[in-house]
Amino acid sequence: MKSMASAMLAFLLFGSALAPAAAQSFPARAVRWIVPFPAGGATDALARPMADRLATQWGHPVIVENRPGANTAIGTDQVAKSAPDGHVLGMVTSALHINPLLGQNLPYDTLSDLTGVMQMTRLHMALYARRDLEAGTPAELVALARKQPGKLQYGSASPAAYLAMESLNMTAGVKMEYIPYKGSAPAITDLLGGRLALIIDPVLSSTLQYVREGRLRLIATLGAQRAELTPQTPVIGDAVPGFTYITLFGLVAQGKTPPDLVRRIRDDLARVILSPDISARIREIGQEPVASTSEDYNALIRSEMKRWEPVIKATGAKIN
Structure with a gap:
């Protein structure tokens, strides 16, 4: 028994030494950085300069792979x-914590097969309106939606953004109708043409140009604080207290990766x-640096999975 106990103790001590050793010797070869979107998008623009800088730090290539x-x-x-x-390593967005709730037959368990390395950045979302909408502030939009239940149509290309709008409907006690799109560009085109009342879309310089030209209205951003790109624009929480929604960009590793x-x-x-230079690049593409702890x-x-679960149950949203 004593020899068995000694062997078990030795095994545990050996195992506890592996994590620091793994951290010290990392990386031993090229690192793959998986981006779950096509090449050329915002996630690519975020990943590639970071990967290049890490490759310099680590002395091994960091290869960005697009796996949409x-x-x-x-x-x-x-x-x-x-x-x-x-x-x-994998770049993730808010889809990470929403996918498990949408009835997808995921080939992995989000909470046990993955571990968060950090929230890297945040991307503010906004409500843009056609230029002749009879509302220019968050309070006016809520009042108009209450006056015209089911008549204000909003467009979105993102399941997460759709859920955010349905959560806004529930929180504000209004009903705005969802029109799905396969991308932001056609939704913006229809908004410019007056075929939609609103879209929910990121705060990006390209879309803000339409606001500056007077072709669209920017009603509100959806974060808890005002966005750096639009400091004069109010947040939706001014009219709907407690409601917030931003898109999170994070990095994950395999779930059993040693904590060290x-x-x-x-x-x-x-x-x-x-x-300074990478932070500036992040802001150039409309995002804000966060660099949170893993914990x-x-x-x-x-907490995001807990937050969105009742919204998904109420809407019956699913991805087939």
Whole structure:
């Protein structure tokens, strides 16, 4: 019995030594950074400069791989099925915590097969209106929606944004009708043409140009605080207290990756994100740097899943 206990103690001590060793020796080869969207989009523009800077820090290539499909699940599965050694990392968005609630037959368990490394950035969302809409402020929009239940149509290309609008409907006690789109561009085109009342879309310079030209109205941004790009624009919470919605961009690793290694990757990436030139690049594409701790990001993933579960149940939303 004594020899068995000694052997077990030795095994445990050996195992506890593996995590620091893994962090110290990382990386041993090229690192794959999975982006679950097509090349050329905002996530690509965010990932590639960070990957290049990490490659310089680590002395090994960091290869960005685009694996789009299934509302990000195909790319994220690459991370979930990888070895827990940090050599496969995945960029994720708010879809990470919404997909498990939408009835998808996911090939991984979000909470056990993945672990959050950090929330990297946030992207503010906004309500844009056609230029002749009889509402120019959050309070006027809520009043108009109450006056015309079911008549104000909004467009969105994102399941998460749709859920946000349905949550806004529930919180404000109004009913605005959803029109689905396959991309932001056709939704913006229809808004410019007066065929929609509103769209929910990111706060981006390209869309704000239509606001500056007087072709669209910017009613509100949806974060808890005003967006850096639009400091004069009120938040929707001014009229609907407690309501917020932003898009989160994060990085995840395989769920059994040793905590010390996760922390090492997080700290190295934080230095990249908070460097002046990368922070400036992040802001150029309309996002704001965050660089949270791993602990805070994992807690946020769980709290967001709790937040959206009743909304999804109430709407019956699913992805087939």
